[in-house]
Amino acid sequence: xRLQNSRGVALITVLIIFSVLSILAVQILSSQQMHxxxxxxxxNGARAYQYMYGAEVFxxxxxxxxxxxxxAERVHRNQPWSQGAISFEIExxxxxLEGQIRDMHSCFNINSVLMEPxxxxxxxxxxxxxxxxxxxxxxxxxxxxxxxNESGMPGVDxxxxxxxxxxxxxxVSPQALATALKDWIDEDQEPSGIDGAEDYTYTGLEVPYRTxxxxxxxxxxxxxxxxxxxxxxxxIKELICVLPTTEGTINVNTVKPEHAELVWIxxxxxxxxxxxxxxxxxxxxxxxxxxFFEALGSGKVSEKxxxxxxxxxxxxxLSARARVNTGTAVVHSLMLxxxxxxxxxARHIGE
Numbered sequence: 254x255r256l257q258n259s260r261g262v263a264l265i266t267v268l269i270i271f272s273v274l275s276i277l278a279v280q281i282l283s284s285q286q287m288h289x290x291x292x293x294x295x296x297n298g299a300r301a302y303q304y305m306y307g308a309e310v311f312x313x314x315x316x317x318x319x320x321x322x323x324x325a326e327r328v329h330r331n332q333p334w335s336q337g338a339i340s341f342e343i344e345x346x347x348x349x350l351e352g353q354i355r356d357m358h359s360c361f362n363i364n365s366v367l368m369e370p371x372x373x374x375x376x377x378x379x380x381x382x383x384x385x386x387x388x389x390x391x392x393x394x395x396x397x398x399x400x401x402n403e404s405g406m407p408g409v410d411x412x413x414x415x416x417x418x419x420x421x422x423x424x425v426s427p428q429a430l431a432t433a434l435k436d437w438i439d440e441d442q443e444p445s446g447i448d449g450a451e452d453y454t455y456t457g458l459e460v461p462y463r464t465x466x467x468x469x470x471x472x473x474x475x476x477x478x479x480x481x482x483x484x485x486x487x488x489i490k491e492l493i494c495v496l497p498t499t500e501g502t503i504n505v506n507t508v509k510p511e512h513a514e515l516v517w518i519x520x521x522x523x524x525x526x527x528x529x530x531x532x533x534x535x536x537x538x539x540x541x542x543x544x545f546f547e548a549l550g551s552g553k554v555s556e557k558x559x560x561x562x563x564x565x566x567x568x569x570x571l572s573a574r575a576r577v578n579t580g581t582a583v584v585h586s587l588m589l590x591x592x593x594x595x596x597x598x599a600r601h602i603g604e
Contacts (some may be wrong), residue, residue: 257339258396267589268421272560276456276524277402281392283470294471295580296479299580300344300348300577300580300583301348301575301576301577301580301581302563302575302582304343304348304350304575304577304582305350305573305575305582305583305584306584307350308352308571308573308575308584309584309586309597310598312337312352312354312571312573312586312588312595313588313596313597315334315419315591315593316334316354316569316588316595317593317595318335319332319333319437320590320593321593325538326538326539326565327506327538327539327541327564327565327566328358328504328507328539328565328566328569328590329357329504329506329507329510329535329539330356330359330506330507330509330538330540331535331538331539333357334354334569335354335507337353338351338352338353339351339353340352341437343486343577344577344578347577347580348575348576348577349575349576350573350574350575350576351573351574352571352572352573352574353566353571353572354569354570354571354572355494355569355572356504356507356542356566356568356569356570356571357494357496357566357568357569357570357587358419358502358503358504358507358563358566358567358568359503359507359508359509359512359515360413360492360493360494360512360515361412361415361424361493361494361501362493362494362495362496362498362499362500362502363434363469363472363493363494364438364468364469364495364496364497364498364499364502365408365496365499365500365601366406366408366409366412366431366435366438366501366562367435367438367439367484367499367562368407368408368499368500368501369403369410370406370407370557370559370562371559371560372604374505375590377417397525402484406435407444407556407557408435408501408596409428409432409434409435409445410428410431410557411501411518411519411557411561412427412431412434412557413426413427413428413430413431414432414518415514415515415518416430416431416485416489416492418514419485419489419492420485420486421441421484421488421489422520423482423484425480426448428448428481429448429555430478430480430481430485432445432446432448432449433448433449433450433478433480433481433483434475434478436450436464437447437450437469437478437479438465438467438468438469439463439466440464440466440467442464442466450464450478450479450539450550451464452464455479456579458560458574459559462477462514464515468495468497468498468499469495469600470491470495470497470601471495472486472490472493472494472495473486476491484562485513491493491512492512492514492515494570496568497587497598497599501561502560502561502562502563503515503516503519503561503562503563504531504563504564504565504566505539505540505545505563506535506539506540506564506566508532509532509567510529510532510533511528511529513525513529513532514528515526516562518558519554519555519557519558519561519562520552520553520554520555520558520562521552521553521554521555522550522551522552522553523549523551523552523553527549527550527551528549530548531545531548531549539564540564541564542564545564566590567589567590567591568587568589568590569590569595570585570586570587570588571584571585571586571588571590571597572584572585573586582602583602583603583604584600584601584602585600585601585602586599586600586601587599587600
């Protein structure tokens with residue numbers, strides 16, 4: 254009887270040991286597979302990043318070669334770079350590299366609410382361009398008196414005019430939004446009137462924070478500015494962008510007809526429909542100043558739009574995505590045009 258009990262105990266002990274070893278083996282194999290997959294993801298991600306950087310080299314070289322060989326006088330949307338996204342198969346079909354280029358003068362740089370107005374110390378020279386364009390000078394040399402709902406800050410007023418049709422029935426006014434944006438970016442802590450908002454406003458919130466007091470790095474930062482909501486941001490995000498400068502010029506030759514208000518806000522005495530038609534009928538080589546106002550048939554550059562309406566560009570943005578198996582890399586590279594050469598001057602990695 255004692256022998257049988259000993260055998261039973263031994264059998265149970267063996268089964269327990271076997272179960273423990275089996276569990277350990279499964280855990281070791283599972284951990285090994287996880288580490289193998291993690292390593293593969295790291296390798297694929299690193300390869301994707303190399304292709305992503307290669308897209309920058311490819312884009313800058315292609316753009317430089319195009320402008321050198323074509324001797325194009327200006328940047329416009331009839332050129333090859335503006336024809337939409339292109340993609341390539343990589344790694345023998347196991348991956349893909351795609352990219353597209355956007356002109357950063359075909360959108361409103363929200364940092365340009367701080368753009369200094371042009372000097373008015375000198376009289377404008379030259380006659381009318383097109384049908385009455387006088388580059389913003391008012392008859393008799395007198396400056397136009399600001400409306401009551403305008404701030405006197407050209408960038409703020411232009412931004413408010415741009416977003417007004419897009420914010421719907423929001424309780425906050427476009428002027429208040431533009432003013433709050435200006436205070437978020439400027440370096441001082443002095444609110445700009447009753448619509449202004451500096452640290453005192455934000456530190457009193459349930460989750461307090463302070464103003465940036467510097468230029469925005471991404472347009473999505475708007476949602477933390479007083480009055481802006483995700484809904485408002487979604488309604489205007491196609492019209493806005495961010496540059497690491499307060500410069501806010503709009504290139505007539507790269508603005509799409511559906512975004513004609515970007516040009517229209519810079520003008521006086523012209524209907525939005527006229528601007529849309531002129532942009533829709535963009536000449537093969539783009540407009541210069543004279544031909545643009547001839548196409549409009551009327552209008553002139555407003556005082557606020559003075560030195561903001563241009564016919565060439567110097568900032569282009571490459572958005573590239575590389576995928577290699579399970580690895581993905583995304584980059585947004587800001588390129589600066591210098592004569593016919595292009596150079597990457599800023600890079601944002603990720604969505």
